[in-house]
Amino acid sequence: MNARTIDHATLHVPTDGLEDARAFYGDALGFDLAGVERFEAGETPFFDVRLTPEHxxxxxPTEEFAEPDGTGYDHLALxxxxxxxxxxxxxxxxxxxxxxRLENPVGATGRAPxxxxxxxxxxxVELKEPVEG
Incomplete structure (x- = not known):
């Protein structure tokens, strides 16, 4: 098997998390929310943050949501x-x-601030600039 890329990741959020997600991922970070209409209509149990055309x-949202424990190892890196x-x-x-802010953390694409x-x-959420070279 040869993986090409990550298609999606799933994170649990509180049942009333849609507006907070819209404010943070949509308004503050500038990503589009997708599938909200289907979620609100009860057609799907989740909604999406469109990170790129392919991701x-x-x-x-779930009643069993438990906030992460705050360690640096449970994060999303973009x-x-x-x-x-x-x-x-x-x-x-x-x-x-x-x-x-870290000047040289390592990731799948190399080191960058x-x-x-x-x-x-x-x-x-780790927001990383592109690796040079």
Whole structure:
């Protein structure tokens, strides 16, 4: 088997998490929410954050939601097109608190600067600039 890429990841959120997801992932980070109409109509148990044309984040509202324990190892890492200064400026303008900034964390694509924020459900989100070269 030869994996090509991740198609989607699924995170559980509180049952009333749609508006918080819209405010954080949609308004603050600028991603589109998809499948909201189907979710609200009861056709699917989740809605999506469209990260790229080929990648989704399923957000699955559940009564059994338990906030992550806050360790740095339970997080979602995204490579974004902008450089670290532009990422930082966008987050500051959107009022998103930056937990930390690392200049050289390693990931699947190599080492590049990243900032870490928390979504409204307690998940850490790493926003990493593209690796040079």
């Amino acid at each position: 989704l984040l399923h957000l699955w 490579v974004v097109e902008e450089g670290i200064e532009a990422i930082t400026a966008e987050l500051n303008a959107a009022g998103v608190e930056i937990e930390r 990243a900032v870490y924020v928390r979504d409204p459900f307690g998940y850490r």
